Amino acid sequence: MIFHSLGKYILLLKAVFRRPEKWNIYRREIFKEMDSIGVGSLGIIAIISVFLGAVTTVQTAFQLVSDLIPKSVIGSIVRDSSILELSPTISAIVLAGKVGSSVASQIGTMRVTEQIDALEIMGINSPGYLILPKIIGAVTTIPLLVIISIGLSIAGGYLAGTASGATTSQDFITGLTTDFIPFTFTVSMVKAVIFAFIITSVSAYQGFYTDGGALEVGQSSTRAVVISCIMILFADYVIAQLLL
Amino acid sequence: MIKIHDINKTFGENHVLKGISAEFRDGVCNLIIGGSGSGKTTLLKCMVGLHEPEIGSVVYDGRDFTRMKFEERIDIRKEIGMLFQGSALFDSMTVEENIMFPLNMFTEQHRKEKLERVNFCLERVNLEGKNKLLPAELSGGMKKRVGIARSIAMNPKYLFVDEPNSGLDPKTSIVIDELIQEITEEYNTTTIVVTHDMNSVMGIGENIIFLHQGEKWWEGSNKEIAHTDNKELNDFVFASKFMAAAKIKL
Incomplete structure (x- = not known):
């Protein structure tokens, strides 16, 4: 069963990357998707990022019971946690819920209302027209969202740390600027691109092969979120193992 | 003209279409009729490439659609218009x-x-x-x-219409039927309509194929349908009291 699904997924991707009928129409769709996925998710990503940074600061401060460890460590931990894990992975999981369910239900609804059949009849490569712009839109905007998320997470950590007295502004900034390894940022971007691909392609696959009616569209949407989340966490582990 | 030859389609154990052959003429409304589950829509989808028949061929003016790859089919698909249910x-x-x-x-x-x-x-x-x-x-x-x-x-050279009257009131149904017929005559399209609406059958059915349990059971025109002695077709067409009464007058 799993190999059958994997085979179908690979064949779908093969159709997705077939040469587009008309590039200017695809380009318009790509910009639409960039707006929908990128700009449309900015609010939720901003909110969760600020709180992720704040919580990391407060909990790190709580665990620093020894006077031998300088308070500046909090800044370093918030920075590295945000860059390596919190911003790419938690953002991706939130986006799997927001973007993934939307992609699956949108394509699933098109399937059950014969809109995809209508595209096929016209001679349009429906996987390419429907899915490729979503993948490109996500792969280009989600890394940008992750960069914004990193910045806001660190800012949230700074605000929470200084406001609660867990650390001073000076200590936090010292920690933030000490022993920074630029490669962690590269790892974060690799994660963002791969997670973006997983969210859109897995969700599109679930939507594209929806069979039935409104109930099945809902089920596809749920399955898209669940499978995307599992795949994101699996890919997170593989990337960490390979790159760090 | 569209010719189909020996179309067979199965879904798992369910043999939906059993060796259907037919010719659909230009400039007339060709109707595919039959009860629910008789295979009408499946046949239509096999003809336009939404389903792939296991056996058989669909030939558009000498071009064998079933043997073509996705890219090769695009030229024919540009000549197809379809109205979905x-x-x-x-x-x-x-x-x-x-x-x-x-x-x-x-x-x-x-x-x-x-x-x-x-x-x-x-x-x-x-x-x-x-x-x-x-x-x-x-x-x-x-x-x-x-x-x-x-x-x-x-x-389009070929117009496919799937259940044009489903969910419509009788008056609007007639408007849609007339529109399909006008377009067919005006542009000389090969029009294929899947329906189980008897008003459509009597109104625009110049060439009718009746499917029963996945097989072609009868073929003729709307003028011939009232005088056939085919039991399954009579049971289907004159199922309602209204149509049965109309048959007596015919």
């Missing part, structure tokens, strides 16, 4: 964008020319000025008419 309008697009969509995809016309074509198609289905409405703002009958307008936007 639920209209299948793209719900994120306005009426104008729906009709313009195939023109955008497959022609190099300027926007002005495309708009002229859209307005012509809308006028043809009596929906002038409805360009900016979304499908959600249209009634069932209007959706069908927009579906027809979209399907004729590219001047």
Whole structure:
């Protein structure tokens, strides 16, 4: 069963990357998707990022019971946690819920209302027209969202740390600027691109092969979120193992 | 002309189409009729390539569609227009964008020319000025008419229509039937209509194929259908008291 699904997924991707009928129409769709996925998710990503940074600061401060460890460590931990894990992975999981369910239900609804059949009849490569712009839109905007998320997470950590007295502004900034390894940022971007691909392609696959009616569209949407989340966490582990 | 030969289609254990062969003529409404589950829509989908038959061929004016690859089929698909049962309008697009969509995809016309074509198609289905409405703002009958307008936007040689009257009141059904017949005669299209609406059968059925349990059971015209002694066909066509009474008069 799993190999059958994997085979179908690979064949779908093969159709997705077939040469587009008309590039200017695809380009318009790509910009639409960039707006929908990128700009449309900015609010939720901003909110969760600020709180992720704040919580990391407060909990790190709580665990620093020894006077031998300088308070500046909090800044370093918030920075590295945000860059390596919190911003790419938690953002991706939130986006799997927001973007993934939307992609699956949108394509699933098109399937059950014969809109995809209508595209096929016209001679349009429906996987390419429907899915490729979503993948490109996500792969280009989600890394940008992750960069914004990193910045806001660190800012949230700074605000929470200084406001609660867990650390001073000076200590936090010292920690933030000490022993920074630029490669962690590269790892974060690799994660963002791969997670973006997983969210859109897995969700599109679930939507594209929806069979039935409104109930099945809902089920596809749920399955898209669940499978995307599992795949994101699996890919997170593989990337960490390979790159760090 | 479209010729189908020995079409067989199965879904798992279910043998839905059993060796169906037929010819669909140009410039007339060819009807495929039959009860629910008889295989009408499956046959239509096999003909347009939405389903692949296991055995058999579909030949469009000498071109064997079933043997072609995806890319090779595009030329024939550009000549096909199809009205779906639920209209299948793209719900994120306005009426104008729906009709313009195939023109955008497959022609190099300027926007002005495309708009002229859209307005012509809308006028043809009596929906002038409805360009900016979304499908959600249209009634069932209007959706069908927009579906027809979209399907004729590219001047199709072959027009496929799946249950054009489902969910419509009798008066609107007649309007849709007449529109299909007018377009067929006007553009000399090979029109294939899947229906189980008896008004359509009697009104526009110049060439009718009756399917029963996945097999072609009868073939003829609407003039012949009233005088056939085929039991299954009679049971299907004259199932209602109204039609049975009409048969006596015929």
